[in-house]
Amino acid sequence: GAGVSQSPSNKVTEKGKDVELRCDPISGHTALYWYRQSLGQGLEFLIYFQGNSAPDKSGLPSDRFSAERTGGSVSTLTIQRTQQEDSAVYLCASSSSNSGNTIYFGEGSWLTVV
């Protein structure tokens, strides 16, 4: 696609429920990132995928958070047993060495846990 695509754009869920957020990176981009942005705050790194290498999961805040990337393209971020402090914008980004490793962001998935 032309840009990084994320879905859903908005999600309201009840505390304790699981949610899945999807990211479709720019076609051909080998690197994929997830960041979290709480209201009025900066961007917090969550996880990074590069090709077939093991992902860098160092930013995941707890074991309720997980992510996978199937076939080196689409990624899903899963949050289990959501809590109110999980409310934030979840941003996906992708990059490629063919485009100078410039990192491009999607519009984000706005998650509200009530």
Add this chain to the structure above:
Amino acid sequence: GENVEQHPSTLSVQEGDSAVIKCTYSDSASNYFPWYKQELGKGPQLIIDIRSNVGEKKDQRIAVTLNKTAKHFSLHITETQPEDSAVYFCAATKQGAQKLVFGQGTRLTINP
């Protein structure tokens, strides 16, 4: 690991004046420094970036300077316009598809 500090957190300037936002980084191995603009309800958009082999880069009203010795870099916006109002983030990384470490952001307001 890398740590990026950004100042000021808020900046208000008159339309037509210049705005400067400054960032410092801690890891001397970092060699790629992008700047992102984030408008309300949208994802961050890359506006300019600089690599460590140059000291300055310009794109129309926007320029970025890099001082590797002091480990700081700055964004300069000249002839500011109302549409420049947004939150700006600096970031640093070692290029090679490493994660970006972001500053805390600067909320820039252009007063007409």
